[in-house]
Amino acid sequence: MGAGLLAQPAAALSGASAPAARTAAPGGQDAGPAPTAQTATADSAHVGKGRQKPSRIPPLAASKDVLRQDGGKQSAKKPADVAAACDASDFTGRTGNALVRQIKASTTDCVNTLFELTGSDARGAFREAQMTSVAYAVRDGSASYPGDSSTGMPQLVLYLRAGYYVQYYNPDAVGAYGDALRTAIRSGLDAFFASPRSRDVTDANGETLAEAVTLIDSAEENARYIHVLRRLLADYDASWNASWPMLNAVNNVYTVTFRGHQVPEFVTAVRADPGLVDSLYRFASDHLALLGTGQSYLTSNAGRELGRFLQHPALRAEVRPLASGLLDASSITGATAPLWVGVAEMTDYYDRSNCSYYGTCDLQAQLARAVLPVTHACGPAIIIRAQQMTSGELSASCAGLREQDAHFHEAVMDDGPVAGDRNDTIEVVVFDSSTDYQTYAGAMYGIDTNNGGMYLEGDPAAAGNQARFIAYEAEWLRPDFRIWNLNHEYTHYLDGRFDMYGDFAANVATPTIWWIEGFAEYLSYSYRGIVYDEAMAEAGKGTYALSTLFDTTYSHDTTRVYRWGYLAVRYMLERHPADMATVLGHYRSGDWNAARDHLTRTIGTRYDADWYAWLAGCAAGDCGAVTECAAPDTRVLDRDCRRGNRSGAAGADDYLYLYLPSGVPQLKITVSGGTGDADLYYSDSGWATRTSHTSSSTGAGNSHTLTVTDPPAGYHYVTLHGAESFSGVTVATRY
Known part of the structure; x- marks a missing residue:
């Protein structure tokens, strides 16, 4: 996706997150395991803009909305993508055991769509009596839970998650939740976590276990199930690595601890017994070998969540030596950097006055010196700061940005910067990979990193403001070098400066x-x-x-x-x-x-x-974007334009040409329309003829296409040759 994010800098502590997105700072957790490898697909998701902290935590959104470790996003399935048999009335029109049977008979994809209910449907599906029936069904089914989905346990747990989510955002429609549901949900979760098969290390159990751990947070029962969190951290071993659902389950422990700081009972419980802090430390220190592997996030998240307890003065004496020990066991660069940076970020935010104790004073400057040694000016307006780029990569990136600048102004026909805009320079920060971006960018710039990059405009009217795009090399495209989303994000900078008055909030x-x-x-x-x-x-x-x-x-x-x-x-x-x-x-x-x-x-x-x-x-295949070429010389072709009404006698040649800038990945030449028979010849080194050409498209009629990959900069030559006489033919070029 060409798209990254356009956002204001995240607040240092944004409180609860927008639904289905990790809270950005300080140091929201790395997203869990990726179910598929990263691909060079389109756009990354937009996340919230630093909302005000709500009075209570919004439950997480649908289970299929998984933020991937690789920085992309596996989107939640929408209603149109699931079985047509799924209908809200199947749930709103049933109560008690009939409702429970319907949920069990439905697919998890179907239940996922219920996160979107509003109005009377939301009340019909999720009023307290409905939720209570389902919670007791979890209790009753847990005694014989077989460790898989055969009895409908995943659907029941997911339904409860959906209910808390919908009720949070539609409280007037759904109605209040009270003691009856709290009693029922506790009995359901107690029974599930007590079930022997809930400890099976299998995909089949992990599907339900991961949802049940998240349900702890949705129901704000973070304090009651600290023992479950500790158990999961203690039980994890290398055998879990073969199961993505089990990895997701243990990573969801960090969601419950992360968001638990907004639940007073949770904080009180940890103060009374800081065993959870010890469990986080033991997990991180015992699993240093995961750093640099596909499960690195499990160790780094444990360190982050340990350090987050520094926000509570009563726990600092317990947490400080443990945080310092994890910093000593890791390094600011290299395979262990995710742990070091995660812990350092927590100490910098929550215990900065003791930075010398941890060795994290002036953390952002430390990171910049260690991680971004390359500084290169593309001219007066563009500065590239990079972790590692060759001189050739720097030169090519600068040339591409300068050429895009001209393309932008041609597209919008602006008259210069908007009033009051002082963003006359942009800093392009390039990390060496998506992993490095996730490791460092949040701590250095206060942004969320579960995305494809982020443009920070700041206040363009403020003196000293620095517009900045934070990006990374697309390591999956190597050996080709490409800064992921560079053109998309540079457009945000140009658009903000020349088209959009004021700052992002105004826009x-x-x-x-x-x-x-x-x-x-x-x-x-x-x-x-x-x-x-x-x-x-x-x-x-x-x-x-x-x-x-x-x-x-x-x-x-x-x-x-x-x-x-x-x-x-x-x-x-x-x-x-x-x-x-x-x-x-x-x-x-x-x-x-x-x-x-x-x-x-x-x-x-x-x-x-x-x-x-x-x-x-x-x-x-035809958006109708090609218009008649504007140059007065009728032989001249250009970007996305055509020359119509071409004609010639049998055996005659009709010559055309165009000039390509550097960096064009593809040139497409098409011939269409008219009468007779014209063949198409192309050359990148001189006039194209039947005997001297780079490529050709011949045959009866006037429908021909040539696609040239990575054409060199300079002049290119196109010729129509009359296999028979022809007239009314159109030649078009797109690049």
């Missing part, structure tokens, strides 16, 4: 995400000359009206934010540039309401019919 005061993320995707793909296949696939589905997409916010799923944002921006820029000029004019002056009025009232649904026709064309 999103009305729904502008369709433009902010959609344009970053559009410019990234169009500049690189890459077809956005995932967006084209979405176009074929026709999911959203254009008028609907103008209402997109970060609360919507990443497919809508990024892929549909791209489609909406591309349509508006290429089909209705005058409307976009009006909207951008309002964005540049900070008149957000006027821009919103133009989109929702002046345009409204007026373009929806044409939009759907355009989507169908995109899905078929």
